[in-house]
Amino acid sequence: MTVTRYVEVVLTIPDNEAETALTTLRRLGVHVDELRRSDLYRIEVEPEREGTLLETLREIETIYNPNKHALRLRSDVAPQPGEAWIDEPKTVDSARGPVHIAGRVLPGVWGLERLVAWQLSDSLGKPASAEVVARAAETLLCNPAFQRATTNSHIRPK
Amino acid sequence: MSARVAVLVFPGTNSEEETVRACRAVGLEADAVHWNADLDEVRRFDAYVLPGGFAYEDRVRAGAIAAHDRLMTAVREGAAEGKLVLGICNGAQVLLEAGLAPALGGDSSIQAGFAKNAPLGKFRSTHVHVKLAIPPERCAITAHLAPNAVIPGWASHGEGRLAAHDDVLARIEREGHLAFVYCDASGETTTEAIPNGSALGAAGLVNAAGNVLAIMPHPERDAWTFNHHDDSRERARGNANAMLAPSGGIALFESLAKALR
Numbered sequence: 001m002t003v004t005r006y007v008e009v010v011l012t013i014p015d016n017e018a019e020t021a022l023t024t025l026r027r028l029g030v031h032v033d034e035l036r037r038s039d040l041y042r043i044e045v046e047p048e049r050e051g052t053l054l055e056t057l058r059e060i061e062t063i064y065n066p067n068k069h070a071l072r073l074r075s076d077v078a079p080q081p082g083e084a085w086i087d088e089p090k091t092v093d094s095a096r097g098p099v100h101i102a103g104r105v106l107p108g109v110w111g112l113e114r115l116v117a118w119q120l121s122d123s124l125g126k127p128a129s130a131e132v133v134a135r136a137a138e139t140l141l142c143n144p145a146f147q148r149a150t151t152n153s154h155i156r157p158k
Numbered sequence: 159m160s161a162r163v164a165v166l167v168f169p170g171t172n173s174e175e176e177t178v179r180a181c182r183a184v185g186l187e188a189d190a191v192h193w194n195a196d197l198d199e200v201r202r203f204d205a206y207v208l209p210g211g212f213a214y215e216d217r218v219r220a221g222a223i224a225a226h227d228r229l230m231t232a233v234r235e236g237a238a239e240g241k242l243v244l245g246i247c248n249g250a251q252v253l254l255e256a257g258l259a260p261a262l263g264g265d266s267s268i269q270a271g272f273a274k275n276a277p278l279g280k281f282r283s284t285h286v287h288v289k290l291a292i293p294p295e296r297c298a299i300t301a302h303l304a305p306n307a308v309i310p311g312w313a314s315h316g317e318g319r320l321a322a323h324d325d326v327l328a329r330i331e332r333e334g335h336l337a338f339v340y341c342d343a344s345g346e347t348t349t350e351a352i353p354n355g356s357a358l359g360a361a362g363l364v365n366a367a368g369n370v371l372a373i374m375p376h377p378e379r380d381a382w383t384f385n386h387h388d389d390s391r392e393r394a395r396g397n398a399n400a401m402l403a404p405s406g407g408i409a410l411f412e413s414l415a416k417a418l419r
Contacts, residue, residue, distance in 0.1 A: 017217040024218075024226050088273060140226070143219055143255065143271040146321035 002044040002110050006074040007057065008117065010038040013068045021118075021140060028139045032128055036119040039063065040074070040085065041112055049108025062102040078152070079117070082127025084137045085150045087115040161418035164191040164203035166233070166249075168213035168224045173376065177209040177246065180378040183404045184415040193229050200232040205242040205418055208233075208249025210314070210376055220272060220317040221251030230256055234266075242417060243370040244299055244410075247315055250362070250372035259372040260335040261365040262326065270322035270330070270363070272315075272374065276355025281316035284353050285387040286375050288338040288361040289345050294413075296334050297364040299371045302413035308345045309338075310387065310406045311375035313353045313361075318374045320360040327357050338362030338373055343388075377407030 015037055022035040041063065045053055054073060057064055064071045079085045099109040106112070118141055120128035128136075130153035137149035163186045167174045174190040181188030188207075191200055213224035224230070230252075237243050237258055245253040250272065253259045257266040275282055290307045294300050300307075322330070330336050338361040340351045352359050354374075362373035380386060383394045384401045394400035 017215070020214060020217045020223055024223055028226060140218060140222060143222070143268055145268060145271040145323065145326065146273040147219075147271075 001046070003047050003050065004077065005043050005045055005050060005053065006077060007041045007043055007054065008038045008072050008074050009041070009064050010036070010070050010072075011068055012070050018118075025136055025140055030132060030136050030139055032120045032132060032136060033123040034121045034125070036121075038117045038119075040115040040117045042115060043109055044111030046108035046110070052107070053109070056106060060101050060104055060106075079150055080119075080127065081130075081152045082120050082133060083152060084118045084120070084133050084141055085115050086118065086137070086142050086147050087113065087150070088147050160185055160187045161204040161415070162186075162202070163188040163205045163207055163418070164200060165189065165207045165209055166229055167192045167209075168211075168227060168229070169193060170213045170215050171209055171211035171248065173210035173246070173248075173378065176378045176381075177207055180381050180404075180408060180411045181207065181415075183381070183408060184411045186411075186415050186418065191229075193227055195229070197228065197232055200229060201235065203232075203236075203241075205414070206233050206236060206244070208243070208245040208252050209378075210247030210249060213248055213252060216248075216317075219255065220315075221248060221253075221255040224248075224252045225255035225257075234258065237365070237367075237370050240367065240369050242299055242414065244414060245370075245372040246378065247318075247374055247376055250374050251317065253370060253372040254363070258370050259365050260326075260330050260363045261367075261370070262329050262333060262335065264366050269326050270320060272317045273319045273321040274317050275315070275353070276319050279316075282353055283312060283314040285380070286311055286313045286351070286353055286361070287341050287343050287345070288373070288375055289341040289347065291336050291339045292334050292364065297337055297368045297371055298417045299369075299410070299414050300337065300364075302416040303409060306345060307409065308341060308343070309377055309409055310343075310380045311377040312379040313375045314379070315354070315374060318354040318356060320356045320358060320363070322357065330360070330363065331358055333366070335363050335365070336360055337364040337371055373410075377410045380406045381408040381411070382406075
């Protein structure tokens with residue numbers, strides 16, 4: 001029995017990749033004022049190990065470097081307004097079974113998938129509209145041949 | 159006068175020297191053309207080769223940013239006019255991200271991509287062979303190769319696994335876009351010969367018109383005796399002329415040169 005948790009690794013130094021993506025999007029006519037990127041790990045963890053998960057990831061220092069990253073557990077389990085989550089379904093990044101990072105077992109972790117979260121905002125810092133996010137995903141952020149973009153607008157109320 | 163070939167260089171490209179050298183070795187007039195070159199100058203070239211490397215550091219995805227670089231305006235126009243375009247490794251990734259290959263039915267939307275290698279998802283550099291899987295004349299660049307020609311090269315990439323939806327893969331095969339497949343030295347196509355889990359065993363794709371070829375392994379890195387992977391290098395030891403003789407992967411460039419004559 002596991003629970004799904006999302007761990008976000010975000011750069012605390014300037015993000016050249018996000019800057020390049022922003023410049024390219026603007027050149028392609030997608031009007032975005034700010035673009036932030038983070039690595040997002042979807043982790044299947046045993047409930048009793050959940051409390052030590054972040055500490056373990058900090059200790060291993062493979063997906064996280066204290067000199068340039070911030071690491072946090074996300075309370076939301078789906079993209080927020082202005083966000084696009086890009087993943088590669090059924091790819092080699094997916095792992096099932098006891099998960100190892102840098103040769104060490106992550107205690108209580110039974111699944112780990114990496115996604116990229118892009119956060120788009122306007123000049124006032126407000127989340128970009130669903131249309132802009134969708135256009136950014138279509139034109140640059142996602143290759144639909146093997147990637148999947150999940151945005152806030154895809155989430156239908158139950 | 160020989161045909162003029164532009165070997166396009168984006169920030170992060172790293173194989174332009176050997177690619178220019180391979181083109182010149184077969185009699186082409188080839189120049190490395192940088193991303194800030196004048197577009198009208200770039201348009202004057204007869205053909206374009208996109209070499210390997212990590213254009214724009216593979217930011218967002220391998221080839222994704224370069225696919226939208228201004229240099230690609232000239233490449234798109236040229237491809238539409240029927241000029242020959244060859245993408246090698248990162249260049250092949252750029253062509254797929256730009257929708258210039260496989261371009262099923264002439265559609266230039268993104269239909270496929272080169273995704274992370276399977277099963278480990280890691281960069282791999284290994285010597286490979288690829289076999290021509292289409293009639294040579296189906297693609298202008300391969301038209302002067304022998305049927306089923308086997309070409310050596312180096313697979314040197316982290317994202318070389320052809321990935322697309324099942325209907326697209328079926329069309330790639332059915333409509334003659336599967337230009338090269340991985341094989342062993344004898345030309346046998348085996349699962350073991352595929353270094354990256356590529357769908358269809360694909361090593362190269364051609365567009366509908368037959369003038370754009372995207373190939374993942376590097377033929378230019380196995381184009382002279384001194385960088386062959388077999389015993390021919392040992393046999394040439396002590397004989398400078400033999401050691402410096404073009405062979406192996408140079409066959410693809412020879413075919414390109416003949417197509418441009």
